[in-house]
Amino acid sequence: MKIMVCVSKTPDTTAKISFNAANTEFNSAGVAYIMNPYDEWYALVRAVDLAKQFPGSTVTVVHVGRADSDQIIRKGLALEANDAVRIDADPHTALFTAKQLAEHARSKNYDLIFTGKETIDHNGSDVGAMLAEFLDLPFVSYASKMTVAGTTATIERDIEGGVEVVEVKLPFVVSAAKGMAEQRIPNMMGIMKAKNKPLAVVPPVAFTDKAKVTRFELPKAKSGVRMVSADEMDELVRLLHSEAKVI
Amino acid sequence: MCRTSSYLNDVLQKIYIMVLVYIESPKGQFKKAAFEAVTYGAKVAAALKTTCVALTLGNVKDAGILGEYGASKVYNIASSNVETFDSQSFTTAIANAAQALNASVVILSHSANGKSLTGRLAVRLNAGTVSGANAVPTLNGGFKVQKSVFSGKAIAEYTIDAPIKVISLMGNSIPAQKTGHSVAVSALDVAVPAPRVKVISTRTADGHVPLPEAEKVVSAGRGVKDPQNWGIIEDLAAAVGATTACSRPVADAGWRPHHEHVGQTGVAIRPNLYIAIGISGAIQHLAGVNNSRVIVVINKDPEAPFFKAADYGVVGDLFEVVPRLTAAFKKFKAN
Numbered sequence: 326m327k328i329m330v331c332v333s334k335t336p337d338t339t340a341k342i343s344f345n346a347a348n349t350e351f352n353s354a355g356v357a358y359i360m361n362p363y364d365e366w367y368a369l370v371r372a373v374d375l376a377k378q379f380p381g382s383t384v385t386v387v388h389v390g391r392a393d394s395d396q397i398i399r400k401g402l403a404l405e406a407n408d409a410v411r412i413d414a415d416p417h418t419a420l421f422t423a424k425q426l427a428e429h430a431r432s433k434n435y436d437l438i439f440t441g442k443e444t445i446d447h448n449g450s451d452v453g454a455m456l457a458e459f460l461d462l463p464f465v466s467y468a469s470k471m472t473v474a475g476t477t478a479t480i481e482r483d484i485e486g487g488v489e490v491v492e493v494k495l496p497f498v499v500s501a502a503k504g505m506a507e508q509r510i511p512n513m514m515g516i517m518k519a520k521n522k523p524l525a526v527v528p529p530v531a532f533t534d535k536a537k538v539t540r541f542e543l544p545k546a547k548s549g550v551r552m553v554s555a556d557e558m559d560e561l562v563r564l565l566h567s568e569a570k571v572i
Numbered sequence: 573m574c575r576t577s578s579y580l581n582d583v584l585q586k587i588y589i590m591v592l593v594y595i596e597s598p599k600g601q602f603k604k605a606a607f608e609a610v611t612y613g614a615k616v617a618a619a620l621k622t623t624c625v626a627l628t629l630g631n632v633k634d635a636g637i638l639g640e641y642g643a644s645k646v647y648n649i650a651s652s653n654v655e656t657f658d659s660q661s662f663t664t665a666i667a668n669a670a671q672a673l674n675a676s677v678v679i680l681s682h683s684a685n686g687k688s689l690t691g692r693l694a695v696r697l698n699a700g701t702v703s704g705a706n707a708v709p710t711l712n713g714g715f716k717v718q719k720s721v722f723s724g725k726a727i728a729e730y731t732i733d734a735p736i737k738v739i740s741l742m743g744n745s746i747p748a749q750k751t752g753h754s755v756a757v758s759a760l761d762v763a764v765p766a767p768r769v770k771v772i773s774t775r776t777a778d779g780h781v782p783l784p785e786a787e788k789v790v791s792a793g794r795g796v797k798d799p800q801n802w803g804i805i806e807d808l809a810a811a812v813g814a815t816t817a818c819s820r821p822v823a824d825a826g827w828r829p830h831h832e833h834v835g836q837t838g839v840a841i842r843p844n845l846y847i848a849i850g851i852s853g854a855i856q857h858l859a860g861v862n863n864s865r866v867i868v869v870i871n872k873d874p875e876a877p878f879f880k881a882a883d884y885g886v887v888g889d890l891f892e893v894v895p896r897l898t899a900a901f902k903k904f905k906a907n
């Protein structure tokens with residue numbers, strides 16, 4: 326089985342979010358970046374396990390980004406992906422990113438393409454669906470469990486307040502949510518091997534974005550917490566009713 | 573400029589610029605998100621000086637009531653190929669409808685299914701897109717839509733520069749609003765391909781509002797100490813009329829099902845009221861709840877970071893405070 330795993334990079338969850346003076350760009354000074362948790366813990370780990378189940382399989386990590394992402398890509402290789410491709414462009418928007426990933430995948434005949442549920446920076450949950458549409462493939466989002474037998478996959482996907490079980494034939498695009506796999510830490514052997522695995526850098530195709538971020542702003546700060554004594558729960562309920570107006 | 577040309581402009585706008593809202597109808601029924609989406613569509617249409625039209629797929633009970641929320645027309649596509657969800661057949665149905673009706677803005681709900689349609693439709697219609705919008709677009713200096721980014725830690729304003737726009741609306745961003753009256757439903761005859769993803773079964777917990785749609789949420793963390801103590805949380809939730817949620821360690825330990833886990837790696841919610849009990853308020857937890865309108869924090873540690881993100885705080889032992897609060901809610905409801 327030929328598997329592609331789309332991996333993005335995002336600011337560490339504890340990173341301080343700030344912008345340039347014009348509020349048009351994210352200020353990355355001093356920000357540590359990590360592999361998007363959904364891509365790492367769920368998509369990649371599940372892909373690697375599936376590859377083991379089907380001997381002769383390969384897992385290719387694909388990333389749209391600049392050279393400063395290489396460390397994150399190497400981590401993917403340390404988690405036992407076979408090789409990696411970096412499309413050398415800034416992933417400005419989901420549409421641009423999906424287009425680049427699609428052009429890479431078009432000629433490769435992957436049997437299975439994984440994305441994460443969403444990136445934790447722009448929280449779009451867009452790229453997987455767009456990629457599937459560019460490639461005219463089925464798309465199953467928010468998979469929390471997946472098994473493959475022959476050329477058919479059975480998948481549990483998260484829906485509002487429950488799960489839906491679906492069946493779909495390879496090839497398709499799937500986005501991985503919590504439950505697909507357990508977080509794994511690369512071992513020493515994996516890290517050593519990763520250093521020599523192929524990481525191809527390819528140029529992007531031309532594509533014009535149709536939307537862009539023109540301004541960032543920080544949410545309005547809370548006006549400050551109002552403390553209520555533990556003995557005065559009637560008062561808390563009264564405040565929620567007449568001041569906050571939520572009950 | 574003569575009167576006729578501005579009149580003509582108006583007519584042309586009516587013909588070519590129309591807002592189409594795709595309304596989900598799981599099991600043939602509308603949920604709260606459906607009414608929010610039409611309300612939003614009507615507001616977008618008003619801003620663009622045009623009409624808002626709703627689209628439903630499959631068998632739907634009472635689709636005409638979407639008119640009450642501002643749809644001037646409701647279209648329905650009846651096809652055996654839309655009985656269960658498949659992003660490809662649904663995308664084709666909606667895209668064909670959008671083209672047949674000359675829609676220039678297509679709106680969806682940012683739901684589990686909506687999220688896999690938004691991206692596909694954007695590609696199919698060669699559109700500019702913003703998913704998870706949380707406010708009505710502004711038209712000053714371009715078509716601008718805002719959404720929450722960095723797990724709720726910032727807001728981004730996107731400018732869409734394309735004749736066709738696809739937007740998905742984040743739940744609980746704007747309240748549903750009745751402004752009109754029920755309208756007739758017209759059948760729309762467009763081709764829909766057979767689904768390639770086959771739905772085998774669905775399991776949904778009936779009887780309570782799913783977390784992403786809940787307006788009130790009572791949530792608890794490791795401070796509860798033992799799954800056996802969860803009863804006091806449920807009692808409070810029942811008194812408040814809330815859905816229950818939990819922090820990640822609670823779900824990881826198997827005390828509560830995973831679909832109740834909120835935060836960065838769980839469900840992101842934005843209820844009107846979020847009551848957090850025995851939760852420290854780690855940044856990854858806040859990422860999923862900081863868009864709640866009002867946050868109440870109950871924690872025995874006055875230094876718990878959650879108090880910084882709270883509107884109301886109570887310092888105390890949850891085993892004493894929570895039953896008291898439950899009693900207070902009951903008393904309030906009885907009056």
Ligand SMILES: Cc1cc2nc3c(=O)[nH]c(=O)nc-3n(C[C@H](O)[C@H](O)[C@H](O)COP(=O)(O)OP(=O)(O)OC[C@H]3O[C@@H](n4cnc5c(N)ncnc54)[C@H](O)[C@@H]3O)c2cc1C
Nearest residue numbers: 793794795819820835836837838850851852854856872890
């Ligand atoms: C990449 C990443 C992603 C993560 N994603 C998530 C996520 O999505 N959601 C999430 O929740 N966490 C997430 N976490 C974990 C997160 O960092 C915290 O560890 C977690 O939220 C803590 O859960 P808690 O508040 O229930 O437990 P604790 O941090 O142990 O806090 C328990 C709280 O209960 C209080 N308490 C104890 N006893 C009582 C009592 N009797 N009465 C009143 N108060 C009491 C304590 O003072 C304390 O504040 C993530 C972590 C990482 C690294």
Ligand SMILES: Nc1ncnc2c1ncn2[C@@H]1O[C@H](COP(=O)(O)O)[C@@H](O)[C@H]1O
Nearest residue numbers: 331333389440441443444449450451452
């Ligand atoms: N720059 C990128 N390179 C490769 N894959 C990406 C990139 N950005 C997003 N993805 C993939 O698309 C998924 C959804 O991202 P998003 O639509 O941004 O929420 C991520 O979990 C990744 O799997």
